[in-house]
Amino acid sequence: MIALAAAAAPSAPVIPDFGPTDPCVTGHHLFCPGWVHDNWGSTIQPALLQHIKLTAIAVSVGFAIALLLALAADRYRPLAPPFGVLAAIVYTIPSLALFQLLVPLTGLTVTTVEIALASYTLIVLFRNTLTGLQSTPPDVLEAARGMGLSDPQMLVRVRLPLAIPAIVAGLRVAVVLTIAEATVASFIIPEGLGFQIREGIRTSFSTGILTAGGLAVLLAFTADGLLVLLQRVLTPWSRRWRVA
Amino acid sequence: MLIRTHRRHGIRAAIAATLVVALTVGAGVAAAAPAKPTIKLGTKDFPEEFILGQLYKQALEAKGYKVQFKKNIGSTEIIKTALYSGKIDMYPEYTGTILSVIFKQAKSPASAQAAYNQAKAKLGAKGFTLFAMTPFSDTDAIAVLKSTASSNGLKTISDLSKLGDKLTISALPEFQTRSAGLLGLKSAYGVTNGTFKPIPQIDPYATLDNGTATAVDVFSTDPQLASGKYTVLTDPKFIFGFQNVAPIVSKKLAAQLGPQGRRIIDAVSAKLTLPAIIAMNKAVSVDKKSDAAVAKAFLKANNLA
Amino acid sequence: MAGRVSALFGMNVFGDALGFIRDNPHLLFDRALEQLWLALAALAVSIALALPLGAWLGHRHRGSLFAINTANVGRALPTLAVLALGIVVLGLGVGFKTNLLALVVLGVPPILTNAYVAVDRVDPEPVGAALGMGMTGGQILTRVELPLALPTIFAGIRVAAIFIIATATIAGAVGGGSLGAIIVNQAAYGLDGVFGAAMCVALLALLVDGILWIVQRLLTPRGLRGRTAQPTYDTPIGTLAEAGAR
Numbered sequence A: 001m002i003a004l005a006a007a008a009a010p011s012a013p014v015i016p017d018f019g020p021t022d023p024c025v026t027g028h029h030l031f032c033p034g035w036v037h038d039n040w041g042s043t044i045q046p047a048l049l050q051h052i053k054l055t056a057i058a059v060s061v062g063f064a065i066a067l068l069l070a071l072a073a074d075r076y077r078p079l080a081p082p083f084g085v086l087a088a089i090v091y092t093i094p095s096l097a098l099f100q101l102l103v104p105l106t107g108l109t110v111t112t113v114e115i116a117l118a119s120y121t122l123i124v125l126f127r128n129t130l131t132g133l134q135s136t137p138p139d140v141l142e143a144a145r146g147m148g149l150s151d152p153q154m155l156v157r158v159r160l161p162l163a164i165p166a167i168v169a170g171l172r173v174a175v176v177l178t179i180a181e182a183t184v185a186s187f188i189i190p191e192g193l194g195f196q197i198r199e200g201i202r203t204s205f206s207t208g209i210l211t212a213g214g215l216a217v218l219l220a221f222t223a224d225g226l227l228v229l230l231q232r233v234l235t236p237w238s239r240r241w242r243v244a
Numbered sequence B: 001m002l003i004r005t006h007r008r009h010g011i012r013a014a015i016a017a018t019l020v021v022a023l024t025v026g027a028g029v030a031a032a033a034p035a036k037p038t039i040k041l042g043t044k045d046f047p048e049e050f051i052l053g054q055l056y057k058q059a060l061e062a063k064g065y066k067v068q069f070k071k072n073i074g075s076t077e078i079i080k081t082a083l084y085s086g087k088i089d090m091y092p093e094y095t096g097t098i099l100s101v102i103f104k105q106a107k108s109p110a111s112a113q114a115a116y117n118q119a120k121a122k123l124g125a126k127g128f129t130l131f132a133m134t135p136f137s138d139t140d141a142i143a144v145l146k147s148t149a150s151s152n153g154l155k156t157i158s159d160l161s162k163l164g165d166k167l168t169i170s171a172l173p174e175f176q177t178r179s180a181g182l183l184g185l186k187s188a189y190g191v192t193n194g195t196f197k198p199i200p201q202i203d204p205y206a207t208l209d210n211g212t213a214t215a216v217d218v219f220s221t222d223p224q225l226a227s228g229k230y231t232v233l234t235d236p237k238f239i240f241g242f243q244n245v246a247p248i249v250s251k252k253l254a255a256q257l258g259p260q261g262r263r264i265i266d267a268v269s270a271k272l273t274l275p276a277i278i279a280m281n282k283a284v285s286v287d288k289k290s291d292a293a294v295a296k297a298f299l300k301a302n303n304l305a
Numbered sequence C: 001m002a003g004r005v006s007a008l009f010g011m012n013v014f015g016d017a018l019g020f021i022r023d024n025p026h027l028l029f030d031r032a033l034e035q036l037w038l039a040l041a042a043l044a045v046s047i048a049l050a051l052p053l054g055a056w057l058g059h060r061h062r063g064s065l066f067a068i069n070t071a072n073v074g075r076a077l078p079t080l081a082v083l084a085l086g087i088v089v090l091g092l093g094v095g096f097k098t099n100l101l102a103l104v105v106l107g108v109p110p111i112l113t114n115a116y117v118a119v120d121r122v123d124p125e126p127v128g129a130a131l132g133m134g135m136t137g138g139q140i141l142t143r144v145e146l147p148l149a150l151p152t153i154f155a156g157i158r159v160a161a162i163f164i165i166a167t168a169t170i171a172g173a174v175g176g177g178s179l180g181a182i183i184v185n186q187a188a189y190g191l192d193g194v195f196g197a198a199m200c201v202a203l204l205a206l207l208v209d210g211i212l213w214i215v216q217r218l219l220t221p222r223g224l225r226g227r228t229a230q231p232t233y234d235t236p237i238g239t240l241a242e243a244g245a246r
Helices: A033-075 A077-092 A095-106 A110-134 A138-146 A151-181 A192-202 A206-234 B002-032 B047-062 B076-084 B095-102 B112-125 B146-152 B157-166 B173-177 B182-189 B204-209 B223-227 B251-270 B274-286 B291-301 C002-023 C025-060 C064-076 C079-089 C096-120 C124-132 C137-175 C178-183 C186-219 C240-244
Strands: B038-044 B066-074 B090-094 B128-130 B140-145 B168-171 B195-198 B215-219 B230-233 B245-250
Touching: A033 A077, A033 A110, A033 A151, A033 A192, A033 A206, A077 A110, A077 C186, A095 A110, A095 C002, A095 C137, A095 C178, A095 C186, A110 A151, A138 A151, A151 A206, A151 C064, A192 A206, A192 C079, A206 C064, A206 C079, B038 B047, B038 B076, B047 B066, B047 B090, B047 B251, B047 B274, B047 B291, B066 B076, B076 B090, B076 B095, B076 C186, B090 B095, B095 B112, B095 B245, B112 B128, B112 B245, B128 B251, B140 B146, B140 B204, B146 B157, B146 B230, B157 B182, B157 B230, B168 B173, B168 B182, B168 B204, B173 B182, B173 B195, B173 C186, B204 B215, B215 B230, B223 B230, B223 B274, B245 B251, B274 B291, C002 C025, C002 C186, C025 C064, C025 C096, C025 C137, C025 C178, C025 C186, C064 C096, C079 C096, C079 C137, C096 C137, C124 C137, C137 C178, C137 C186, C178 C186
Parallel strands: B038 B066, B038 B090, B168 B195, B168 B215
Antiparallel strands: B090 B245, B128 B245, B140 B215, B140 B230
């Protein structure tokens, strides 16, 4: 039963009109474009931007670490299997569990989420970078050595650029993976598109779910496309024209 | 030549030293001047709390305070940990919940004012204070479909025993271990039949609608209750107590806010009557407006922001 | 100082979690079993749906664009979104059916893609020989192509299994059941319960993957280990399906 407190308010509050009710929303329709339009700036766009930020940081950090590991493994072959196994083990642990295992160390914070998300990208980025580095055609290596390039110079001027296709392939997989996994981060921090999806579940609101879920998929495809473009920009020599 | 250079360097050094001292003193003066404190405000994990959080946040920001807002921290048990550990220093809490969940007091207070006074006293011993409470009280309530109530003659909570094994109660997981929950249902009303199905963050009304639950734990200010589809079972023994909202504030923050800061927060609380909160709940939960926008409109209409 | 404190806190939670596991073996075992059962059911359904289709498409060398990209699209679907769609949009509510649906949606793509790729890329020689011997299309598929494609098909099943176990955790987190339900219920089980359940989930996933890895190695006859795409640490990962096949 509703019990009102004894204290009376000095003056009754003004209850404003919060805006017209959308029959699409109250009627529990599948998708209400009106709601998306009304709440874009306040709710949807911030969630999208948070999601992009989470993904970008995770993939960048993951790539930096993977690059270092790959360079090390390139130098000392015996390092490759242990790094690979470690990354594979982390990858196998379900994200929800990994988040919770990190919480005692780094709390319910963005840091926890980023550490876990970055770890998931390691297996893909490490393997692809290493493969890319090690698949330089032998005659190119010979020619470079013939020109008098030292090992570090070869790495920077020849092997890394030629590894770009493999690296970008790995980045594409890593980015799509991270965008999807970042939705689970909503169990730790109330940010990103995952939080909007969970809000939709909590309030039985299909429009919210479809919007957030749809944006996540769209984001994944867009990021993938952008990376393909990036690859084309970075490897102008791979554009071959058929001579008739 | 060398001596002249040294003298020039000497003058430069003197000027630099004076500047450094001046800046340090200036910085010290600026730091010592009473600046408005930054408030670490948190909320629990349901829409009414989100609205309350936004109301206090925006009202404070309008008056020049900086607010670090942590929305959706979790259930009472979790946010209490955050408060005690200093991660937040303020959050809106329900007076009855303070007593029954935070301090595990078994005896229910006799009135809303008694609940407030007891809660304030207990919090005081822990280093926290309670600002003014809202006019509205939002207690837990057990709801069933109107059809279920009429076909089984359910009027009050103890009537749930009539349903025998057909009873499925759904609520947030913490409902199981609370006296303002399953434990109270058993001890005060003798409801020991049926099963409990936790629903972490799913619409309880949806589970009633699709039949996965017979009875659910809802809030008395839920706008869905106004639709006529649901019946709230009466709680004559007041196991769900009195639940006005009052912001828990750490004594340290309260001192920093002073009477001026406190007035801002109390002014917001004073305007939160039952019709006001139900209207805002409806706008957020039924019409799916954003809690920030709804809070903004309310504050603006009442000249609080 | 803060670092040392938090490290100590981490150690404490670990110890408490082990205590929780010791004190609640039945609870954790039941939930783990629940999760395995759900995962098994979902895997079975996924295989039943995806394997025939993928193998058939590969046999006919048709539909490559669809088959190969299914895996990429599948992994791009956030598991939370698929669950949410089942619960709210399809109105299934929370429960076994919805969880099964979500898990199957995520399990089908890798199996489909790998089945297609595996059958499509079978060495044409034995296929040609079988054709010459007068075998029908169906016989070729079942007696020649599938056995040769088995290792790669199984790699896809392994990927699907890992996706499914992981998603089952989230399904439990959203709707109850499985170890996921414990992980999100700090109020009832405490920090040590949450951490303990998380450890169990990690172990469960590693165990399942380990067993499947052994089975995969057993299924790959030595003669084929060079031919089929047996991933080592320096083979690149071009598609999401390969990402799981370690």
